[in-house]
Amino acid sequence: MAKKVLNVEDDVDTRTFVSTVLEKNGYTPILAKDGEEGMRKVGEERPDLIILDILMPKQSGIKMYHELKTDASLKDIPVIMLSAVSKRTFLRSQEALTEFGDETVPEPQAYLEKPVEPEDLAEILRKILG
């Protein structure tokens, strides 16, 4: 059975883009518009991988990532960050959250900056999911 990949992304074009890459490479796309909806879908669908944007209305990717990685039942789901924000900025934001939450979170499996090449995304998916 095809593996499920959740894309949490507020930009409709990027969602269409990512879901097309996923389908073309044999994965089942699940889509969410923001962190709130994303967390709900994680619980409902139990995806095999999450592709996560950072700057989104309501709940941001920064907070959602932290929640995922500090939840014992969810922290093993691999996460690929896909954002216009640089990797350095994202890591610093996680350090800042750690200082308050006193739990260290690991770095994401992969970090892709927009604009992304579809081939790069497909290759990383293959590497992680096989």
Place this chain on the structure above:
Amino acid sequence: MKEMTKLLIIDDEEAIRKVLTVSLASDGYDVSAAAGGEEGIALFKKEFPSIVLTDIKMPGMDGIEALKQIKKLNPDAEVIMITGHGDMDSAIEALKLDASDFLNKPIKDEALSVALKRAEERIAIKKKLKEYTDDLENMVRMATEEVKRRSDFQNKLITSSNDAIVATDEEGDIVIYNRGAERIFGYPRVEIIRKMNIDKLYPQAIVSEFRSGLERRGDADLSEWREIAIVAKDGENVPTRFSGSILYGEDEVIGSVGFFQDLREVKRLQEELIKSERLAAAGQTVAGLAHYIKNILNGLKGGTYVLNVALDNNDTGKIKGGWAMIERNVGRISDLVLNLLAYSKERKPEPENCFPNEIVEEVCALIELKARESSIEIQRDLDPLLGKVYMDPNAIHRALLNLVSNAIDACIFDSAPKKQWWVKVATAIKENHTVRFEVADNGMGMDKETREKIFSSPFSTKGERGTGLGLLVTEKIVKENGGTIDVASEQGNGSTFTIYLPFQEAQKLR
């Protein structure tokens, strides 16, 4: 050594000539002698004596005629007449001809020396007088020059002053009006001096102050510098800095003076400064735009990818989707570029006949899809009385598009759990040829701090989804079109932006 006084004796009697010559030469005179009138005149012309002794009765030219001619040659010459018996009539005649003195024959030494002494005294006095007169003339000339120099200096000060200087007499008629004034008021001197009064030249606000000062109706204090606008001859509004004063003589009012500094250049420089500040802000914005542009590029890349995949699979639905992505992101880029241009460039309004309500419909149509996707309802409340008017349609379009996009985002970013979001666009025709455009939403709203920042700097609350340009551009466009923009907002309760723009009646096409 004292110069010897020259003396001429005219007498036909040789004995008298000889006696006088010898005795006067020994008294220290430089004496010459002639035997008759003609010879005497010739000698006078040659020697130019200051004293002449002449007999009246002589053959040929007599003493009276000689006197006449001598006085003609030198009115200052002292001519002493030597008179004999029965010369009374001639003596009176000689007096009339300005003879100085008379000596009766036979000439007594004593009388002679008295007459000569008197003559010499007169010469000395005349000489002094002449010196005084020359001196006086000199002094008057010098004083005149000094006065002229000073008044030239003052005149030059007034005429060459860069500021306008306008002075009036006590009636308010203009008597001084310099080149600076010509530059500011636009009227040439010939149309002003003694032809116009302050009531016509000055703005009404200061006319009444000058009038009450000139008529001593009150204490007009015009001295404090202030900014006033002058309406020049050609109707141009010239900003100036003004100070004035009422002029007093001993006790009475003798006139008034006004000084005006041209502020056009200052204002121009200020505008220039604002413009360069705006360009600098645009530069800052470009740095902040990087995220926004990365997102657009991602959308374009995604669009081409989706389109390629769809073409490979012959999937018509996906082809449409891919195209829509490309179109949307090309739209975002053109929007960004237009906003950047609108922000950085001076733009003169380009009014034409248009229907503002139709422009609102266009803007709503552009935004409808995005709104529907996020379940935001777009409401319209358009004034049916607002028909065809003469306004700049592109300005209205851009300003409204920016405000409506913001309103939609304010709903999308609202974190309230369950809410029926709406964005309302309203138009209304108001008094004084003004149209009110209103864009309201019930989205997230703004706190005070945010509200204060929105028009002052490229500022975005939308992270990588915003450029921070929208409201800056909107405000600039509204100002360029002579309008005003207002905002009311409360955190959690939405925002309302109101634009007032002036319009003219639609023009009839020829």
